[in-house]
Amino acid sequence: MGFKLSVVALATAAMISGCQPAATDTVVSNVVVEVADLRFDQLAQNYFDDGIDLNPLMGTYIGRAEYNNHLANTSSDEYLAKSKQINAKYLTAVTEYDRSTLTAQQQLSRDILQYELEIAIEGEQFAAELLPMNQFYSKVITFVQLGSGQSAQPFATVEDFENFISRIDDFVVWLDSAQARMDQGIEQGVVLPTVLVEKLIPQLSALVDVDLQDSPFYSPLVNLSDAIPESAATPLRNRYHAALANKLMPAIAQLRDYFTEVYLGASRQSHGWGQLPNGAKWYQHLANKHTTTELPVAEIHQLGLEEVARILAEMDKVRAQVGFEGDLAAFFEYLGSDPQFFFAKPEQLVEGYSEIRTKINTVLPQYFDVMPKADYVVKAVEPFREKSAAGASYQAPAPDGSRPGVFYVNTYNLKAQPKWGMTTLSLHEASPGHHFQIAIKQELEGIPSFQRFGGYTAFEEGWALYSEYLGIEMGLFDDPYQYFGKLSDEMLRAMRLVVDTGLHAKGWSREQAIQYMLDNSPLAETDVIAEVERYMAIPGQALSYKVGQLTILRLRADAEAQLGDKFDLRDFHNQVLSSGSLPMALLENKIDLWVKQQQSA
Structure with missing residues (x-):
């Protein structure tokens, strides 16, 4: 209020x-x-x-x-x-x-x-502390982003550099503690699957097996601000170079050697969380946490199977609409291999998303009367993490407006970034998806800070997937191939319900999960592998998308049915976005109260 x-x-x-x-x-x-x-x-x-x-x-x-x-x-x-x-x-x-x-x-x-x-x-x-890092989420990756000067850590003044030097000292201490926790994990049988360790080691090697001047950590020195006088710049360069060369890089190299020489041999051959001590209970907790519900994982698995079947039927309608004569599997192969559906150069992909950004922005006012003050930019994923990063991601803007949001696009494998998938991906990651929800949340007034800066995966990912659905109403999917892209992304989220629960609750292997996704979608194999290994690393998170989207769609349908002509879509969107990120039950309570208020108005 x-x-x-x-x-x-x-x-x-x-x-x-x-x-x-x-x-x-x-x-x-x-x-x-x-x-x-x-x-x-x-x-x-x-x-x-x-x-x-x-x-x-x-x-x-x-x-x-x-x-x-x-x-x-x-x-x-x-x-x-x-x-x-x-x-x-x-x-x-x-x-x-x-x-x-x-x-x-x-x-x-x-x-x-x-x-x-x-x-x-x-x-x-x-015992989550026994698994302090993986190939998908790691404080090491975060620290590289900070130290590159391309994230939230500022490098404009001498004090900024001194701050990061101090942070390097803390990071080295954390690396030692994290290794000690992993030693405990080895003793207790709480370790990463071997295949994930095999992906993590090259990430660390890519950071240390280069000349220091070519390291992402060296970029702030290369781009040293002209505002720093040369009298201060020279000793600063020396101190910063020494911190990198004598502290940070040796510590990362030591961690790489630990994974190579100790942890890899102690890692597990099983792939799911259910194989860990107390793993079944742990996984149900993670499912509850990420979906903000208490849905049993068996019910989530069945929901996923039903959604996959429904979306496959919709995909087959598109196949018939465009006049493709083969079956759906052949259509997937065609969409995933024909050169007309792919860019030849990374910069073309980034520019293509910038053009879609402009197109979406023109129709947003018809659906929203509250929009974020902050803007966003489109950038390619940094080379050091592009081999294992997701196809796209979003980074929030600075709350004070000094840094825009970032829509990261992975240009490593252009065959995993088809043109027909671009509209839906932009809707999800940028506007009106993650960018709207997160930027508006940070800009809210009159609510506690923990609401402005905290979040729940089901709400945030559910909203982003709902935003893909809005693309239909916005007229952005008139091209059947772009509509197929929407279905393809929705299929990914539906398959996640099946595969995540399959891996962690039903004993599926990594290979079984990969094959299931290849059989039911046109995703590139490299993309599927990265997805499956992501679910292995952060179980339960992938369940949040579909659960959140289906909840928001149900709440909207119920509100429309109850309010009739009184229903205002822009006002509904305001209600969803105006209190920050909410657990699903609390969102439902809020919308129910709003409906009652509208009925009595």
Whole structure:
């Protein structure tokens, strides 16, 4: 609901009198105004600040420069104990809070916070610290992005460079602790599959088997700001070069050697989470966390099978529409191999997405009356991670507007980036998908910081997949091949329900999962392999897309049925996006309340 001018006066009076006002209904010119409970706002802010203190890297990403010189040792006993202490402290505080003292917006914030803390505490029983990195998600990858000068870490001043030198020291400490945790994992049988370790080692080798001047970490020196005077630049170059050469690169090389000489031999031949100690329970927790539901993984698997069958039927209609005479398998082969469907050069792919960006932007105002202030740019994935990175991804803009969002496109294998898949991928990763949801969330006013900067996979990925559906209504899929691209991407998300649960709950092998995806889609084999290995590395995350999308579509259909002519699509979108990222049950409650308000208006 946000603060009113009258609340500012109340807050001032409270500070003067030494007390804090609770929420109340205040009559101002015969209008009832909800007054916020400032104690809850302070509780929510304290929770967020304690989280930033614990994880200073998040401070960097949201533009709080005072945190730019530290990196948390997330593998240490001290960190884990502090994290548990914070979770327990705030769960006690929030569950004891009297809801009657809160505004409607604060009640929603309270419920989000309670959910967030409860799921975090539930996760504390599982030994995630024993698996501190993988080929898809790793603090090493994050650190390279930061150190390249192409991410959130600034390199404009001498102080900026000194901050990152200090962060290098923390990173080296984390590498030692992470290795110690992996040693524990070996003892307890909690280790990565061999095939993932075999993908991780080349990533590390690519960082250290190059001349230092060719390393991504050296880029800030190459692009040293002209604002730094030469008298300061020379000693700075020397200190920074020494930190890279004598600390950072040897530490990464040592980690590579550890994976090669120790961890690889101790890794497991099994592929799913279910083969780990307590793995079945752990996987169900991860499924709950990522989908923000309590759907049993067996039901999710069946939902995926049904969605795959439905989408295959739609794909076959497209095959018939374009006059292709072969069967669907032959159509997949045609779409995945005919040169007309692919660019010859990486820069053509990036430029193609820039053109789609312009086309989508022209129709957005018909569907949204609230749009992000921040813009986004299209960039190719960096060479050091392109071999194992996803086909596309999105990086949020700086909250202060100093850095745009980034739509990353992987140009490593152009055969995995067909032209017919570009419209739907842009809708998902950029506008109105991730860019709208995340940028608008950061720009919201009157809600706690943990809502502006936190997130739930089912909401965020569900919204992005819903955005692909909106492309139909926007008229962006009049070309049947582009519509097939939409179906292909939806098929990917449907197959994820089957394959993720297959791997981690039904004992599927990596090879079985790969074959299933090849049989049911036109995806390039390299893309399929990267996808399957991603699910192996971060189980449960892939379930969130379809579960979230189907929930949003159901809520919209229910609202349209109940409101009839009173239903306004732009207002519905505002309701979905105006409170940050929500667990599915809380989103449903919010939309139900909005429908009732519209009915009585």
